[in-house]
Amino acid sequence: MPDKFLLPTWVQPHTMIRPLFPRLALPAFVCILSVWGNIAFSGAAKPEERELSITARYNIPIAELSGLAILRSGMKATGTNDTDGNISLYAIGDASYEIASFRINRSSGEASNRVDDVASILSKHIKDASQWEAIATDSVDTLCMLSETRSEVSCLDLSLKAVQGTFKLDVSNIKYLDRAWQDRPNSRGEGMILMKNGHALILKEKQPSLLIEFGPKGDSPMGYGPDTFLEHGEAFTISRSSHWVALKVWNFSDHLAELARDASEITLGPDGRVYLLSQESSTLIRLEKALKADEDKVSVDHDAYWKLPIGIKKAEGLIIDADMRPWIGIDVKQKDKTNFFRLSPIESASD
Numbered sequence: 001m002p003d004k005f006l007l008p009t010w011v012q013p014h015t016m017i018r019p020l021f022p023r024l025a026l027p028a029f030v031c032i033l034s035v036w037g038n039i040a041f042s043g044a045a046k047p048e049e050r051e052l053s054i055t056a057r058y059n060i061p062i063a064e065l066s067g068l069a070i071l072r073s074g075m076k077a078t079g080t081n082d083t084d085g086n087i088s089l090y091a092i093g094d095a096s097y098e099i100a101s102f103r104i105n106r107s108s109g110e111a112s113n114r115v116d117d118v119a120s121i122l123s124k125h126i127k128d129a130s131q132w133e134a135i136a137t138d139s140v141d142t143l144c145m146l147s148e149t150r151s152e153v154s155c156l157d158l159s160l161k162a163v164q165g166t167f168k169l170d171v172s173n174i175k176y177l178d179r180a181w182q183d184r185p186n187s188r189g190e191g192m193i194l195m196k197n198g199h200a201l202i203l204k205e206k207q208p209s210l211l212i213e214f215g216p217k218g219d220s221p222m223g224y225g226p227d228t229f230l231e232h233g234e235a236f237t238i239s240r241s242s243h244w245v246a247l248k249v250w251n252f253s254d255h256l257a258e259l260a261r262d263a264s265e266i267t268l269g270p271d272g273r274v275y276l277l278s279q280e281s282s283t284l285i286r287l288e289k290a291l292k293a294d295e296d297k298v299s300v301d302h303d304a305y306w307k308l309p310i311g312i313k314k315a316e317g318l319i320i321d322a323d324m325r326p327w328i329g330i331d332v333k334q335k336d337k338t339n340f341f342r343l344s345p346i347e348s349a350s351d
Contacts, residue, residue: 221248225290
């Protein structure tokens with residue numbers, strides 16, 4: 001609630017010094033005030049109700065953790081067939097080509113993990129930094145990692161043994177995006193969601209923050225919504241081309257830009273909605289349900305946002321489990337430090 005209660009200009013005290021009908025002035029004022037108050041505050045969450053809390057802490061042995069991807073119930077994880085509702089996920093960092101396969105027992109909370117270095121599989125030098133900032137998976141057998149400065153996506157099978165494809169992100173057909181891409185190589189892709197038809201939603205970090213749809217050259221943009229996201233059991237289509245072309249760019253609406261000073265991650269929730277994480281604003285935001293290809297801006301879904309706990313700094317990774325609990329990964333250089341947090345549940349989208 002605001003520190004100072006301000007009335008609309010049309011009911012400020014100075015306009016009521018000499019009311020036309022003195023006996024009716026006070027009841028009218030109360031009535032107007034009551035109506036305006038109901039409009040202004042109905043359904044609005046108090047600041048403390050928007051702040052999430054930490055309910056569990058873990059360590060994923062990945063330096064500078066930068067991206068997370070969850071395997072939904074029934075998906076085949078590395079070495080396991082996760083049909084018992086346990087949480088299985090992959091985690092990456094931007095300092096190496098290591099991929100952590102992390103599994104949490106839903107009832108006991110106990111965690112197990114395995115770390116694989118896939119540099120040799122991808123024909124990369126182990127000593128080099130991957131610059132991986134995002135990771136995404138389908139529900140079948142594809143795992144893709146986005147390298148920010150290389151502007152490149154590499155896809156493997158879930159066993160992390162076979163390369164399915166490597167794709168360069170081509171933004172040259174959109175001039176202002178190409179200029180921003182070239183001027184700030186450390187402010188490119190930060191989040192990724194795989195879609196139908198071999199398309200992908202990629203989140204640009206800042207200066208400016210953008211949502212971009214990539215796909216094979218010659219394709220038309222789809223936008224996003226229930227009909228564009230991969231269904232359970234649907235494989236991501238691997239393009240024959242070695243390039244993904246920028247098909248459409250959406251700017252942030254004014255309200256979204258106010259809530260998110262930067263953009264660190266996007267993920268698809270179990271409710272089929274897109275969630276955005278802002279590191280600088282320490283905020284989790286639900287985006288609008290559907291975004292059309294002919295629109296120019298992406299916005300917030302009915303002012304749905306939540307503040308991260310004060311103790312979480314440098315939030316980089318985000319997943320949301322089947323119980324609508326956000327899990328946040330943070331950028332810590334040491335592999336043995338706590339870098340993964342389970343938070344209190346958020347409200348599922350109602351429509």
